[in-house]
Amino acid sequence: MHHRPADSSKTPRFTGPRTFMRLPHVTDLDGVDAAVCGIPTDGAVSFRSGARFGPEAIRSASVLLRPYNPRLRVDIVERLSMVDFGDAPTVPGYHLESLERIETFLRPIHEAGVVPVCLGGDHSMVLAELRAAAAVHGPLALVHLDAHADVWDQYYGVEHFHGTVFKRAVEEGLVDPTRSVQAGMRGTLYGASDVDAPRELGYEAISMEELETLAPDAYADRVRARVGDRPAFLSFDVDFVDPAFAPGTGTPEVGGPTSGQAMAYLRALTGIDFRGFDCVELSPPYDPAGVTAWLAASACHEMLSLLALRRG
Numbered sequence: 001m002h003h004r005p006a007d008s009s010k011t012p013r014f015t016g017p018r019t020f021m022r023l024p025h026v027t028d029l030d031g032v033d034a035a036v037c038g039i040p041t042d043g044a045v046s047f048r049s050g051a052r053f054g055p056e057a058i059r060s061a062s063v064l065l066r067p068y069n070p071r072l073r074v075d076i077v078e079r080l081s082m083v084d085f086g087d088a089p090t091v092p093g094y095h096l097e098s099l100e101r102i103e104t105f106l107r108p109i110h111e112a113g114v115v116p117v118c119l120g121g122d123h124s125m126v127l128a129e130l131r132a133a134a135a136v137h138g139p140l141a142l143v144h145l146d147a148h149a150d151v152w153d154q155y156y157g158v159e160h161f162h163g164t165v166f167k168r169a170v171e172e173g174l175v176d177p178t179r180s181v182q183a184g185m186r187g188t189l190y191g192a193s194d195v196d197a198p199r200e201l202g203y204e205a206i207s208m209e210e211l212e213t214l215a216p217d218a219y220a221d222r223v224r225a226r227v228g229d230r231p232a233f234l235s236f237d238v239d240f241v242d243p244a245f246a247p248g249t250g251t252p253e254v255g256g257p258t259s260g261q262a263m264a265y266l267r268a269l270t271g272i273d274f275r276g277f278d279c280v281e282l283s284p285p286y287d288p289a290g291v292t293a294w295l296a297a298s299a300c301h302e303m304l305s306l307l308a309l310r311r312g
């Protein structure tokens with residue numbers, strides 16, 4: 001069955017249950033191309049919390065999304081059978097237990113050949129996403145847009161935190177850093193050694209200082225050259241975007257791209273074999289005008305557009 005959203009020219013967008021893009025809430029994966037999943041967790045953040053409410057805010061903002069992406073010239077509703085798969089069963093206060101339950105929730109999606117688009121949730125959850133994806137697809141090429149590299153070793157003497165996930169992912173063999181590219185890193189650091197930490201793990205790292213000299217196509221060419229034909233995973237932290245455009249997040253860093261520039265970097269990533277996507281770190285309590293939620297919903301539409309082009 002080809003699942004599609006409710007038609008907003010027939011019933012108003014503010015009616016009906018709040019699912020992503022007004023998609024049906026379906027858990028039968030037969031014939032499905034993409035499954036949007038909420039991961040409501042924020043137990044592993046180092047500063048401002050609230051990302052547990054991210055999925056519902058992205059869903060509410062996403063009802064304004066329309067099927068056609070005029071920049072990529074693709075109708076995602078026609079090309080993809082999409083569902084809102086619901087939320088992963090997280091456990092507040094028990095982060096390691098949450099990771100296990102999120103992985104168990106996501107793994108059947110990969111096994112069915114369906115591509116999950118996960119709505120965060122703080123970035124710690126990506127470890128569960130990558131565990132589920134790598135169990136089926138093998139080590140993934142990571143395409144990571146973020147103000148932070150998230151490769152610190154530990155926080156408060158604890159190894160599982162939202163700022164440590166991409167070091168853990170290398171240690172667990174979930175990503176192939178030699179095929180992976182991080183971009184957008186900026187802001188103050190604990191020390192000079194933090195600058196080289198991604199490269200020491202094997203990642204290619206494009207700082208914001210360097211990224212702002214690259215046109216989106218030049219950035220995407222570098223990513224494609226690095227990723228090749230590997231199964232890939234795209235992780236988009238809303239704090240990649242400047243806090244003037246994305247204030248609703250836990251650890252903002254000034255000096256990032258505008259929301260329009262960020263969409264252009266995302267949109268340029270055509271032709272990559274993405275097996276999973278996420279949009280993380282949206283914290284609605286710090287997003288009073290809802291602008292960060294619009295950004296997050298729009299980012300998800302660009303991701304689905306990349307998938308639609310690839311599958312088409």
Ligand SMILES: [Mn+2]
Nearest residue numbers: 147148237239
């Ligand atoms: Mn970040």
